[in-house]
Amino acid sequence: MTQMSDIAYKRYTAENPDLGTDAVSTEPSRSAEWFESERNAIFQRSWLNVGRVEELPEAGDYLVKEIQVCRTSVLLVRGKDDKIRGFHNVCKHRGNTLVWHASGQCRGHFACNFHGWVYDDKGKLRDVPDAENFYKLDKSSLGLSEVATDIWQGFIFVCMQPTETLQEYLGEIPSLLNDYPFARFSTRFTYEANEQVNWKVLLDAQQEGYHVPYLHKRTIMLSFPKDMTQYRSKSFQTFGNHRRLATGPSKNFETTPTGSVAAKLGPTSVEAFAGAFGDGGEAKSMEGVFDFWVLFPNFVIGLLYGTYFTYNIWPLAVDRSIWEVRMYYPEAENAGQLFSNEYGKVAFRDTLLEDASTHERVQGGVMSGAIKSFHFQDEEIMARHGHKVVRDIIEAFSAS
Numbered sequence: 001m002t003q004m005s006d007i008a009y010k011r012y013t014a015e016n017p018d019l020g021t022d023a024v025s026t027e028p029s030r031s032a033e034w035f036e037s038e039r040n041a042i043f044q045r046s047w048l049n050v051g052r053v054e055e056l057p058e059a060g061d062y063l064v065k066e067i068q069v070c071r072t073s074v075l076l077v078r079g080k081d082d083k084i085r086g087f088h089n090v091c092k093h094r095g096n097t098l099v100w101h102a103s104g105q106c107r108g109h110f111a112c113n114f115h116g117w118v119y120d121d122k123g124k125l126r127d128v129p130d131a132e133n134f135y136k137l138d139k140s141s142l143g144l145s146e147v148a149t150d151i152w153q154g155f156i157f158v159c160m161q162p163t164e165t166l167q168e169y170l171g172e173i174p175s176l177l178n179d180y181p182f183a184r185f186s187t188r189f190t191y192e193a194n195e196q197v198n199w200k201v202l203l204d205a206q207q208e209g210y211h212v213p214y215l216h217k218r219t220i221m222l223s224f225p226k227d228m229t230q231y232r233s234k235s236f237q238t239f240g241n242h243r244r245l246a247t248g249p250s251k252n253f254e255t256t257p258t259g260s261v262a263a264k265l266g267p268t269s270v271e272a273f274a275g276a277f278g279d280g281g282e283a284k285s286m287e288g289v290f291d292f293w294v295l296f297p298n299f300v301i302g303l304l305y306g307t308y309f310t311y312n313i314w315p316l317a318v319d320r321s322i323w324e325v326r327m328y329y330p331e332a333e334n335a336g337q338l339f340s341n342e343y344g345k346v347a348f349r350d351t352l353l354e355d356a357s358t359h360e361r362v363q364g365g366v367m368s369g370a371i372k373s374f375h376f377q378d379e380e381i382m383a384r385h386g387h388k389v390v391r392d393i394i395e396a397f398s399a400s
């Protein structure tokens, strides 16, 4: 197994000749026209994660997700039959937003606040006030418009214009990850940032370790071996449009005094990145001790021992995105574990803030026109793959 401290050069670009070695154009990260193509060719047609089943535990529970890149609001509701369905959150009378709250309990029905049309938890139109005063009103054809919705491992996905099922979209990923004990990590912390950054620039800042010894020298760098000078991942693999970067374990690392106390009480972020915690079944689904999965286009799952995290990156415009970060821990059973979870939460936040500090600055550099291309080295292969996948899809879409 490759240790992180082993220095190897140009492994991945040699193993993946189709990804090339040239500099990559910045134009797709600054062109409003290109962004419109991404909206139509990528986001409308991809399965997009919008949450987890634990967010709607009871029949009648609902969630509303604003998916601006698809120009819609999606209403997810768990029906009395326990099935989670997705609908465009749009009243069929004249188009008012049906549900205005981000989440709640519908008690079996939703009533539009404009003229009082009522829909049930399966989206059927149940009641129209003063219906006799309409012409040719066929209630049976005026249910809410469904959005394709499916679930994998508790993650809810929707797709506006599906060309394949969620299973087909994920390919071999379920066979690799279905043993990861996602359900065991029931405590969730969420951070959300609204940033002036292109979604790919934001993702690129996350999907490489080249920056770790520099940007994160005071935070997550503590998880790496003391004698490590440059980051080296354990493996990089593509799965169609999806990809994974795995990081190997680190024995020779030095955390902070508070971090080491917190790590004795439960999994914490710096120590988890080093692979310091026992294996509660995670290893069966993992290549390293930190597996960074990018499920195309905008969903990231970061797997560790004892905790995992997700990113959902939601483009708003060519130079604006929302970054949703969720961290999942085992439910605390005592004060020590509570402390450990809270410590892990803020330690991870500090690392993310360092990342975020670069997003808008890089975007500013790209928008200035002073940088025409990105120069990706071998450890930035994930970004190289990401840009190629986007480019290939847009080119095929434009040619069709």
Ligand code: FES
Binding pocket: 091, 092, 093, 094, 095, 096, 112, 113, 114, 115, 116, 117
């Ligand atoms: S727009 Fe909903 S009832 Fe009129």
Ligand SMILES: [Fe+2]
Binding pocket: 205, 206, 211, 215, 216, 351, 355
């Ligand atoms: Fe980072």
